[in-house]
Amino acid sequence: MMTTRDIIDALTRTFDLNADVLRDNQIRLKLHKKQVAPVLLYLKNQLGFIHLDHVSCVDWLEENVFELVYIVYRPQDRLTVLVKTKIDRQHPEMENMETFWPHMRTYQRELREMFGIDFPGFEAPKEFILEGWDEMPPMRRDFDTRAYVQRTYTTRPGREDAWSVREYITRRTGEKLPDFVKKYSRD
């Protein structure tokens, strides 16, 4: 049985890194992006974190970085490690780790498509969820969903005003709306 302390000790003996306990059995590592691949391999092959739980990305637009989060799990003692790194948002590039776990390929395809992150040497088909997409990667914070919808789709005839049905009927009949309805209406 290993504890969070054992894992942190083993990691800090091998790598120069910043580790803390997030909560319960969860360890959080904040790494330079060049450390991520060797640390993940060490976690998998030496420390038994055989299960890749998740790979996520958070867009910190204000800091001009993407934060990548790799979550791995050691089933024997229910320990989780969150491996985090920040990459430049203008030229987002991360090491291709598709050979580490089979489903890493799926995660990388989604990250490439939804955030525009490049994985040099990653040759999986470009299109994953989106088809014929030539806009900014849509999960970026500066992608304006409303503007995209307005320039891409047309309004159904008779609904150009975008009133709610309740508002439309009330305006047509002249009935007075209660205050609480007006407060959250779009106009």
Place this chain on the structure above:
Amino acid sequence: MTTKRNKQTTLFIGPQHPGITGNMMVKLLVEGDTVVKAETHIGYLHRAFEKLIEQRNWLQSFTLLCRFCVPEPDPMELTYARAVEAIEGREVPPRAKYIRTIVAELARIQSFLLWYGGQAGSAGLYTLGQWTVGDRNYILDLFEDLTGARIYHMYIWPGGVRRDLPKGWADKTRRVLDYLEKRLDDYNRLLFDNAVFQKRAQGVGIIPKDKALEWGVTGPPLKGVGIGNDVRKTEPYCAYGELDFDIPVYEGGDVWARALVRRDEIKQSIRIIRQALDKMPGGNYYNRIPNPMKWRLPAGEAWVKTESVRGEIGFYVVSDGTEKPRRVHLRGAAYTHGISVLEKILPGQNIADVSFILNSLGACPPEMER
């Protein structure tokens, strides 16, 4: 002379196909009746839920969350609520924990009943699905009585649940469970005693035991290779730590083993709900949150997992200290089962078994593309 290359044909199953569990497509390269290569194609129902959630406040997100998976929406609400509570440090009253457990288990049972229909139907056995979907309505009635809705409940909220158990609901639930327990024998005679199902399911769609964890397999497919990992046991949440139940485990890793696991899981869910009803504590069911329109969570992050019928689902949630989430990212069991695992186990299988194997993995397309 026909070259090997000329014998191979590309075949598309889906996105509109009765054997596909939702809007997805499996592109197959086949030689005769045998699959040589398989590729999962998704993108037919992407609704940008995760993006839209970033533009809503913490509570408004619930109207989208439950739609991440149509057959079993409640674990989505539960997992997200637990992640929000973890970031904020909000306590959940014991009564709410028990009610959440009952809701989660009822959701499991009704989803398993849908699975019976899909699994039997993909083997050409249509009667069972009509029985189980009919009986599933009794559970949807319970949900309607409790939450006001049959499918998408939006009932589990940060701090507890939205309302208390209605008068007489516990008794009605017990009666439904008694009825379902008797019906299980009928279902199982129709499915597991059927020679067609036995021959179709045994030795088909095998996941190798030594690869299962590395491939990201969880839930019934993992228990079907003989590994009994279940978040309800390994990292107990809600009231699971106070209740007595077993994790069914079978060897073989084939469709048959996964079906046996699901058969036994229903019995365990009934057992859990009965205990939760018996031990239901009194007190408050909701630790009220502040005005949701002005509710800000402290900056922080949480990774929280829950056991669904398909396997582990997890939410990675990030707060930047405002009234809206910075990031809400779902890890669904189908994300691995329906893509990388399916692509690995289909080569060598018969075309007719593709839908059958897909059903046994519990692939849920809306969970793959959120």
